[in-house]
Amino acid sequence: MKLTILGCYAATPRTFTNPTSQILEIKNRLFLIDCGEGTQVQLRKNKIRFSKINHIFISHLHGDHFFGLIGLVCTFTLLNRNTDLHIYGPKGIKEIIKLQLRLANSWTNYGLHFHELESNESQIVFEDDKAIVKTIPLKHRIYTNGFLFEEKMDKRKLNTDAVQNYEIDKCYFQNIKNGKDITLDDGRLIKNAQLTFDPTPPKSYAFCSDTAYNEAIIPIINGVDVLYHESTFLQSEETLAGKTMHSTAREAATIALKANVKQLVLGHYSTRYENISLFKEEAETIFSKVLLADDGRSFDF
Amino acid sequence: MKLTILGCYAATPRTFTNPTSQILEIKNRLFLIDCGEGTQVQLRKNKIRFSKINHIFISHLHGDHFFGLIGLVCTFTLLNRNTDLHIYGPKGIKEIIKLQLRLANSWTNYGLHFHELESNESQIVFEDDKAIVKTIPLKHRIYTNGFLFEEKMDKRKLNTDAVQNYEIDKCYFQNIKNGKDITLDDGRLIKNAQLTFDPTPPKSYAFCSDTAYNEAIIPIINGVDVLYHESTFLQSEETLAGKTMHSTAREAATIALKANVKQLVLGHYSTRYENISLFKEEAETIFSKVLLADDGRSFDF
Numbered sequence: 001m002k003l004t005i006l007g008c009y010a011a012t013p014r015t016f017t018n019p020t021s022q023i024l025e026i027k028n029r030l031f032l033i034d035c036g037e038g039t040q041v042q043l044r045k046n047k048i049r050f051s052k053i054n055h056i057f058i059s060h061l062h063g064d065h066f067f068g069l070i071g072l073v074c075t076f077t078l079l080n081r082n083t084d085l086h087i088y089g090p091k092g093i094k095e096i097i098k099l100q101l102r103l104a105n106s107w108t109n110y111g112l113h114f115h116e117l118e119s120n121e122s123q124i125v126f127e128d129d130k131a132i133v134k135t136i137p138l139k140h141r142i143y144t145n146g147f148l149f150e151e152k153m154d155k156r157k158l159n160t161d162a163v164q165n166y167e168i169d170k171c172y173f174q175n176i177k178n179g180k181d182i183t184l185d186d187g188r189l190i191k192n193a194q195l196t197f198d199p200t201p202p203k204s205y206a207f208c209s210d211t212a213y214n215e216a217i218i219p220i221i222n223g224v225d226v227l228y229h230e231s232t233f234l235q236s237e238e239t240l241a242g243k244t245m246h247s248t249a250r251e252a253a254t255i256a257l258k259a260n261v262k263q264l265v266l267g268h269y270s271t272r273y274e275n276i277s278l279f280k281e282e283a284e285t286i287f288s289k290v291l292l293a294d295d296g297r298s299f300d301f
Numbered sequence: 302m303k304l305t306i307l308g309c310y311a312a313t314p315r316t317f318t319n320p321t322s323q324i325l326e327i328k329n330r331l332f333l334i335d336c337g338e339g340t341q342v343q344l345r346k347n348k349i350r351f352s353k354i355n356h357i358f359i360s361h362l363h364g365d366h367f368f369g370l371i372g373l374v375c376t377f378t379l380l381n382r383n384t385d386l387h388i389y390g391p392k393g394i395k396e397i398i399k400l401q402l403r404l405a406n407s408w409t410n411y412g413l414h415f416h417e418l419e420s421n422e423s424q425i426v427f428e429d430d431k432a433i434v435k436t437i438p439l440k441h442r443i444y445t446n447g448f449l450f451e452e453k454m455d456k457r458k459l460n461t462d463a464v465q466n467y468e469i470d471k472c473y474f475q476n477i478k479n480g481k482d483i484t485l486d487d488g489r490l491i492k493n494a495q496l497t498f499d500p501t502p503p504k505s506y507a508f509c510s511d512t513a514y515n516e517a518i519i520p521i522i523n524g525v526d527v528l529y530h531e532s533t534f535l536q537s538e539e540t541l542a543g544k545t546m547h548s549t550a551r552e553a554a555t556i557a558l559k560a561n562v563k564q565l566v567l568g569h570y571s572t573r574y575e576n577i578s579l580f581k582e583e584a585e586t587i588f589s590k591v592l593l594a595d596d597g598r599s600f601d602f
Contacts, residue, residue, distance in 0.1 A: 011376075011379055012341060012372070012375075012376045012379055013339070013341055013342050013372065014342065014345060015342055015345045015346055037338055037339070037341070037369065037372045038314070038338070038339060038342065040313060040314055040338070041314050041315065041316055041339065044315060044316045045316055061401070061404045061405050062405050062407075063371060063372055063375045063401070063405065067368075067371055067372045067375075068338065070364060070368055071313070071314065071338045071364055071368045074313075074364045074368075075312075075313045078312055078313055090404075092400075092404040095400065095404075096400060096401055096404065099393075099396065099397060099400060100362070100364070100397055103362045103391075103393040103396075103397065103443075104362050104363050104364065104443060105442060105443045106363075141406065142404075142405060142406045
């Protein structure tokens with residue numbers, strides 16, 4: 001997986017910072033997560049091909065997480081897109097986009113599919129042969145979901161030396177990769193473990209923005225490779241965090257610790273702080289594996 | 302008047318160019334004209350104070366002219382604005398903004414007033430003691446207005462030498478500035494022209510974007526100091542201009558010539574052209590006073 005942060009600051013677009021948007025690449029598929037104003041320009045700056053985005057996940061209908069969506073939908077039309085686009089987001093998102101298209105007397109020249117979310121339980125919203133995406137119900141001022149992206153287990157890897165030694169014909173390779181044992185012409189049974197290596201372990205990524213401290217998400221995100229958790233505030237603004245239903249860096253780290261995640265990435269910083277390294281310092285008092293998101297930064301895992 | 306171009310390119314925001322938005326300053330009042338995506342950032346880059354914007358004019362509901370509006374409306378709330386904001390634009394604009402505020406479960410903490418336009422005749426949409434704004438009905442794929450901004454005539458300027466010579470008391474100065482003659486204590490009548498200078502002639506600015514070639518606007522914009530007229534295409538793309546209801550540089554210049562304007566400013570360039578100086582060259586074959594808009598460029602007049 002490769003995570004590219006297009007924007008990770010709270011509230012408003014500014015000269016040098018952008019509201020929330022991320023690109024997650026899973027096995028050559030690009031998933032766009034949230035789409036604040038300016039996302040199109042950030043995609044261009046980060047040299048991400050628009051045509052490779054087929055699925056967009058919107059956490060909630062606060063502007064800093066989706067005001068760039070309508071523009072992107074229209075730009076796809078101008079770029080002569082013809083492949084389907086799927087948008088996953090809270091109920092109401094379809095009405096917002098369609099109203100604007102209708103009043104502009106225009107429609108997309110590609111299939112535009114909305115998958116509106118209303119459930120307060122975690123649910124599967126996307127699945128194909130490579131990945132599965134589930135919602136992570138969050139606790140915010142309006143209906144909000146995080147998203148859990150899980151790679152599916154690859155097939156087993158062929159041990160080419162072993163299959164040559166046993167002179168096994170190519171036509172059996174697919175079965176072997178699928179985990180099957182092989183009976184040779186002389187009747188010997190060769191166990192699959194002798195013919196294959198374990199596949200690369202599948203990775204997982206959990207996106208949690210925006211949310212108050214919420215232990216209910218721990219079972220859903222337990223053990224993920226990377227957790228992006230919002231930390232709008234530092235603990236010194238704990239009261240404000242509570243009032244606005246956001247988290248502090250300390251709270252994000254506490255969730256990471258309790259959910260036994262492998263890596264925490266912080267983001268959604270309030271623009272009141274001049275130095276985001278304070279977030280890392282605070283979180284590291286609780287949990288050691290902390291990285292800071294920043295616009296244009298990428299994480300390979 | 303001072304015109305600041307925040308963005309003047311057609312279609313989509315790109316890394317180094319922005320969709321349509323302009324700030325017109327008339328006697329310390331700021332009028333925002335159109336509000337493409339990224340306008341907030343362009344306002345910051347051009348060091349324009351958000352709090353001085355009280356009136357926003359939207360030409361039409363194509364995204365490159367208003368997708369930045371909802372974000373700006375929300376940012377005003379975050380900036381604790383408390384003065385009223387007036388938005389002038391096509392019918393439907395209120396529904397778009399209010400739907401998004403409703404779904405975000407938020408409202409502005411300042412008065413938000415919509416002035417929806419439907420008329421196909423030029424009409425006065427704003428007037429105070431300094432300026433008057435009228436619509437310029439344009440010809441485009443959807444209902445579109447340009448806007449004519451006219452300064453009001455200033456009061457006459459006091460000739461301080463003259464009033465001192467006649468020993469006229471200060472209490473009469475306001476009447477003199479208003480154009481009144483004065484009768485001295487000895488009975489002499491002093492004509493106003495002897496006590497005042499002519500005021501600075503009022504300026505006018507016409508904003509015309511987007512539109513097909515449309516001679517119907519000539520009587521409305523006749524003799525303006527500055528005409529901003531879209532030139533999405535060059536004459537070589539005349540057919541495409543006709544089909545999309547846009548103008549070529551040559552057509553913009555023809556309108557400027559026939560309307561006897563003092564200065565033409567071109568803009569709304571299609572991003573297919575790498576060198577915008579071609580627009581100036583083409584327009585100058587018809588009309589000599591041509592300037593090119595570009596993002597961040599200002600014009601004082």
